[in-house]
Amino acid sequence: MPASNTFGARLESLRGSIQRNIHVARLAATVEMSKPRTRGTGYALFALGIALGVLISFLLQFLAVLVMIALGFALGYAARSYVSKRRKDRFLQERLLR
Structure with missing residues:
Protein backbone atom coordinates (compact mmCIF):
# COMPACT_ATOMS: atom_id res chain seq x y z
CA MET A 1 0.00 0.00 0.00
CA PRO A 2 2.69 2.54 0.75
CA ALA A 3 4.02 2.13 -2.78
CA SER A 4 0.63 2.77 -4.30
CA ASN A 5 0.14 5.79 -2.04
CA THR A 6 3.49 7.17 -3.17
CA PHE A 7 2.54 6.57 -6.79
CA GLY A 8 -0.85 8.17 -6.19
CA ALA A 9 0.78 11.15 -4.51
CA ARG A 10 3.17 11.58 -7.39
CA LEU A 11 0.33 11.26 -9.87
CA GLU A 12 -1.69 13.81 -7.93
CA SER A 13 1.32 16.15 -7.79
CA LEU A 14 1.84 15.78 -11.53
CA ARG A 15 -1.86 16.44 -12.14
CA GLY A 16 -1.73 19.60 -9.99
CA SER A 17 1.40 20.77 -11.81
CA ILE A 18 -0.27 20.26 -15.19
CA GLN A 19 -3.36 22.14 -14.03
CA ARG A 20 -1.19 25.05 -12.81
CA ASN A 21 0.65 25.14 -16.12
CA ILE A 22 -2.65 25.14 -18.01
CA HIS A 23 -3.92 27.94 -15.77
CA VAL A 24 -0.73 29.99 -16.36
CA ALA A 25 -0.95 29.38 -20.12
CA ARG A 26 -4.61 30.48 -20.17
CA LEU A 27 -3.76 33.56 -18.13
CA ALA A 28 -0.89 34.44 -20.48
CA ALA A 29 -3.15 33.94 -23.51
CA THR A 30 -5.81 36.17 -21.94
CA VAL A 31 -3.26 38.90 -21.24
CA GLU A 32 -1.87 38.59 -24.76
CA MET A 33 -5.34 38.82 -26.31
CA SER A 34 -6.23 41.86 -24.23
CA LYS A 35 -3.26 43.81 -25.62
CA PRO A 36 -4.10 46.22 -28.42
CA ARG A 37 -3.23 45.08 -31.88
CA THR A 38 0.13 46.54 -32.88
CA ARG A 39 0.52 45.18 -36.38
CA GLY A 40 -0.52 48.48 -37.95
CA THR A 41 1.87 50.43 -35.74
CA GLY A 42 4.87 49.12 -37.65
CA TYR A 43 3.40 50.23 -40.96
CA ALA A 64 21.11 74.10 -51.06
CA VAL A 65 19.19 76.23 -53.58
CA LEU A 66 19.22 79.18 -51.19
CA VAL A 67 22.97 78.79 -50.67
CA MET A 68 23.52 78.69 -54.44
CA ILE A 69 21.44 81.85 -54.89
CA ALA A 70 23.42 83.59 -52.15
CA LEU A 71 26.70 82.51 -53.75
CA GLY A 72 25.48 83.80 -57.10
CA PHE A 73 24.65 87.19 -55.59
CA ALA A 74 28.00 87.32 -53.79
CA LEU A 75 29.97 86.44 -56.92
CA GLY A 76 27.96 88.89 -59.00
CA TYR A 77 28.57 91.65 -56.47
CA ALA A 78 32.30 90.85 -56.34
CA ALA A 79 32.57 90.81 -60.14
CA ARG A 80 30.64 94.07 -60.48
CA SER A 81 32.79 95.67 -57.81
CA TYR A 82 35.97 94.45 -59.51
CA LEU A 97 47.82 111.02 -68.96
CA ARG A 98 46.01 113.95 -70.61
Missing part, protein backbone atom coordinates in the same frame (compact mmCIF):
# COMPACT_ATOMS: atom_id res chain seq x y z
CA ALA A 44 2.50 53.63 -39.51
CA LEU A 45 6.03 54.13 -38.19
CA PHE A 46 7.45 53.01 -41.54
CA ALA A 47 5.25 55.51 -43.38
CA LEU A 48 6.16 58.22 -40.88
CA GLY A 49 9.85 57.50 -41.41
CA ILE A 50 9.48 57.76 -45.17
CA ALA A 51 7.50 61.01 -44.86
CA LEU A 52 10.12 62.52 -42.55
CA GLY A 53 12.89 61.40 -44.89
CA VAL A 54 11.19 63.04 -47.86
CA LEU A 55 10.57 66.22 -45.85
CA ILE A 56 14.17 66.41 -44.66
CA SER A 57 15.42 65.75 -48.19
CA PHE A 58 13.21 68.52 -49.57
CA LEU A 59 14.36 70.96 -46.89
CA LEU A 60 18.02 70.16 -47.54
CA GLN A 61 17.54 70.68 -51.27
CA PHE A 62 15.75 73.97 -50.60
CA LEU A 63 18.61 75.04 -48.34
CA VAL A 83 34.89 95.68 -62.96
CA SER A 84 33.78 99.02 -61.50
CA LYS A 85 37.14 99.47 -59.79
CA ARG A 86 39.01 98.62 -63.01
CA ARG A 87 36.93 101.16 -64.95
CA LYS A 88 37.55 103.77 -62.30
CA ASP A 89 41.31 103.07 -62.35
CA ARG A 90 41.39 103.20 -66.16
CA PHE A 91 39.40 106.45 -66.16
CA LEU A 92 41.79 108.01 -63.63
CA GLN A 93 44.83 106.79 -65.56
CA GLU A 94 43.52 108.23 -68.84
CA ARG A 95 42.74 111.50 -67.09
CA LEU A 96 46.21 111.70 -65.59
Whole structure:
Protein backbone atom coordinates (compact mmCIF):
# COMPACT_ATOMS: atom_id res chain seq x y z
CA MET A 1 0.00 0.00 0.00
CA PRO A 2 2.69 2.54 0.75
CA ALA A 3 4.02 2.13 -2.78
CA SER A 4 0.63 2.77 -4.30
CA ASN A 5 0.14 5.79 -2.04
CA THR A 6 3.49 7.17 -3.17
CA PHE A 7 2.54 6.57 -6.79
CA GLY A 8 -0.85 8.17 -6.19
CA ALA A 9 0.78 11.15 -4.51
CA ARG A 10 3.17 11.58 -7.39
CA LEU A 11 0.33 11.26 -9.87
CA GLU A 12 -1.69 13.81 -7.93
CA SER A 13 1.32 16.15 -7.79
CA LEU A 14 1.84 15.78 -11.53
CA ARG A 15 -1.86 16.44 -12.14
CA GLY A 16 -1.73 19.60 -9.99
CA SER A 17 1.40 20.77 -11.81
CA ILE A 18 -0.27 20.26 -15.19
CA GLN A 19 -3.36 22.14 -14.03
CA ARG A 20 -1.19 25.05 -12.81
CA ASN A 21 0.65 25.14 -16.12
CA ILE A 22 -2.65 25.14 -18.01
CA HIS A 23 -3.92 27.94 -15.77
CA VAL A 24 -0.73 29.99 -16.36
CA ALA A 25 -0.95 29.38 -20.12
CA ARG A 26 -4.61 30.48 -20.17
CA LEU A 27 -3.76 33.56 -18.13
CA ALA A 28 -0.89 34.44 -20.48
CA ALA A 29 -3.15 33.94 -23.51
CA THR A 30 -5.81 36.17 -21.94
CA VAL A 31 -3.26 38.90 -21.24
CA GLU A 32 -1.87 38.59 -24.76
CA MET A 33 -5.34 38.82 -26.31
CA SER A 34 -6.23 41.86 -24.23
CA LYS A 35 -3.26 43.81 -25.62
CA PRO A 36 -4.10 46.22 -28.42
CA ARG A 37 -3.23 45.08 -31.88
CA THR A 38 0.13 46.54 -32.88
CA ARG A 39 0.52 45.18 -36.38
CA GLY A 40 -0.52 48.48 -37.95
CA THR A 41 1.87 50.43 -35.74
CA GLY A 42 4.87 49.12 -37.65
CA TYR A 43 3.40 50.23 -40.96
CA ALA A 44 2.50 53.63 -39.51
CA LEU A 45 6.03 54.13 -38.19
CA PHE A 46 7.45 53.01 -41.54
CA ALA A 47 5.25 55.51 -43.38
CA LEU A 48 6.16 58.22 -40.88
CA GLY A 49 9.85 57.50 -41.41
CA ILE A 50 9.48 57.76 -45.17
CA ALA A 51 7.50 61.01 -44.86
CA LEU A 52 10.12 62.52 -42.55
CA GLY A 53 12.89 61.40 -44.89
CA VAL A 54 11.19 63.04 -47.86
CA LEU A 55 10.57 66.22 -45.85
CA ILE A 56 14.17 66.41 -44.66
CA SER A 57 15.42 65.75 -48.19
CA PHE A 58 13.21 68.52 -49.57
CA LEU A 59 14.36 70.96 -46.89
CA LEU A 60 18.02 70.16 -47.54
CA GLN A 61 17.54 70.68 -51.27
CA PHE A 62 15.75 73.97 -50.60
CA LEU A 63 18.61 75.04 -48.34
CA ALA A 64 21.11 74.10 -51.06
CA VAL A 65 19.19 76.23 -53.58
CA LEU A 66 19.22 79.18 -51.19
CA VAL A 67 22.97 78.79 -50.67
CA MET A 68 23.52 78.69 -54.44
CA ILE A 69 21.44 81.85 -54.89
CA ALA A 70 23.42 83.59 -52.15
CA LEU A 71 26.70 82.51 -53.75
CA GLY A 72 25.48 83.80 -57.10
CA PHE A 73 24.65 87.19 -55.59
CA ALA A 74 28.00 87.32 -53.79
CA LEU A 75 29.97 86.44 -56.92
CA GLY A 76 27.96 88.89 -59.00
CA TYR A 77 28.57 91.65 -56.47
CA ALA A 78 32.30 90.85 -56.34
CA ALA A 79 32.57 90.81 -60.14
CA ARG A 80 30.64 94.07 -60.48
CA SER A 81 32.79 95.67 -57.81
CA TYR A 82 35.97 94.45 -59.51
CA VAL A 83 34.89 95.68 -62.96
CA SER A 84 33.78 99.02 -61.50
CA LYS A 85 37.14 99.47 -59.79
CA ARG A 86 39.01 98.62 -63.01
CA ARG A 87 36.93 101.16 -64.95
CA LYS A 88 37.55 103.77 -62.30
CA ASP A 89 41.31 103.07 -62.35
CA ARG A 90 41.39 103.20 -66.16
CA PHE A 91 39.40 106.45 -66.16
CA LEU A 92 41.79 108.01 -63.63
CA GLN A 93 44.83 106.79 -65.56
CA GLU A 94 43.52 108.23 -68.84
CA ARG A 95 42.74 111.50 -67.09
CA LEU A 96 46.21 111.70 -65.59
CA LEU A 97 47.82 111.02 -68.96
CA ARG A 98 46.01 113.95 -70.61
